[in-house]
Amino acid sequence: GQQLNQSPQSMFIQEGEDVSMNCTSSSIFNTWLWYKQDPGEGPVLLIALYKAGELTSNGRLTAQFGITRKDSFLNISASIPSDVGIYFCAGLVVVDSNYQLIWGAGTKLIIKP
Amino acid sequence: DTAVSQTPKYLVTQMGNDKSIKCEQNLGHDTMYWYKQDSKKFLKIMFSYNNKELIINETVPNRFSPKSPDKAHLNLHINSLELGDSAVYFCASSQDLRTSGLYNEQFFGPGTRLTVL
Numbered sequence: 001g002q003q004l005n006q007s008p009q010s011m012f013i014q015e016g017e018d019v020s021m022n023c024t025s026s027s028i029f030n031t032w033l034w035y036k037q038d039p040g041e042g043p044v045l046l047i048a049l050y051k052a053g054e055l056t057s058n059g060r061l062t063a064q065f066g067i068t069r070k071d072s073f074l075n076i077s078a079s080i081p082s083d084v085g086i087y088f089c090a091g092l093v094v095v096d097s098n099y100q101l102i103w104g105a106g107t108k109l110i111i112k113p
Numbered sequence: 114d115t116a117v118s119q120t121p122k123y124l125v126t127q128m129g130n131d132k133s134i135k136c137e138q139n140l141g142h143d144t145m146y147w148y149k150q151d152s153k154k155f156l157k158i159m160f161s162y163n164n165k166e167l168i169i170n171e172t173v174p175n176r177f178s179p180k181s182p183d184k185a186h187l188n189l190h191i192n193s194l195e196l197g198d199s200a201v202y203f204c205a206s207s208q209d210l211r212t213s214g215l216y217n218e219q220f221f222g223p224g225t226r227l228t229v230l
Contacts, residue, residue: 040223043203045218048216103157
């Protein structure tokens with residue numbers, strides 16, 4: 001079945017640094033989604049990408065849908081303390097006319113004081 | 114107003130007990146989900162219901178039984194609780210995947226932290 005490899009698993013950064021994380025797969029996806037989970041909360045959608053090559057920003061966040069449709073990355077510029085949390089990628093794929101949402105394992109972002 | 118709500122927020126219980134977690138969404142969505150997030154933070158889908166009909170049932174022990182009395186509610190019943198059931202359980206909802214297609218956003222509840230002693 002489809003799998004997503006999300007990396008890195010965790011990141012320890014200083015406030016103000018830029019952050020980059022990505023998801024890759026051997027399968028082609030139709031939609032890429034990036035969610036953030038704040039501590040003690042459920043995930044919330046940050047950015048949705050719908051076509052290959054698409055580059056979308058949401059404030060300090062930028063995400064891209066890879067040209068091959070097999071990968072996506074998320075960048076966060078000038079990180080701030082409230083960026084702490086777990087970031088999940090998710091890919092939507094159509095299999096036999098059924099839509100399936102596949103989740104990455106998450107990237108835990110920790111900001112050093 | 115809370116879009117997706119779950120009760121209880123915390124649940125501590127003994128092995129062998131039976132417990133339920135309730136979920137309600139007021140977004141008018143047709144599809145609801147249950148996810149399990151373990152201590153390593155992996156998010157795994159357990160069940161998906163569309164208009165009270167089960168459409169996804171991942172490999173989950175049959176001690177777990179979802180029940181959807183109407184499309185705004187999806188409750189999770191767990192029988193004979195085991196230590197390995199300890200996790201955070203998230204309810205989520207979205208528009209019907211089959212009609213929203215690629216433009217699908219899931220809205221998550223705040224989670225229920227289940228601890229089995």
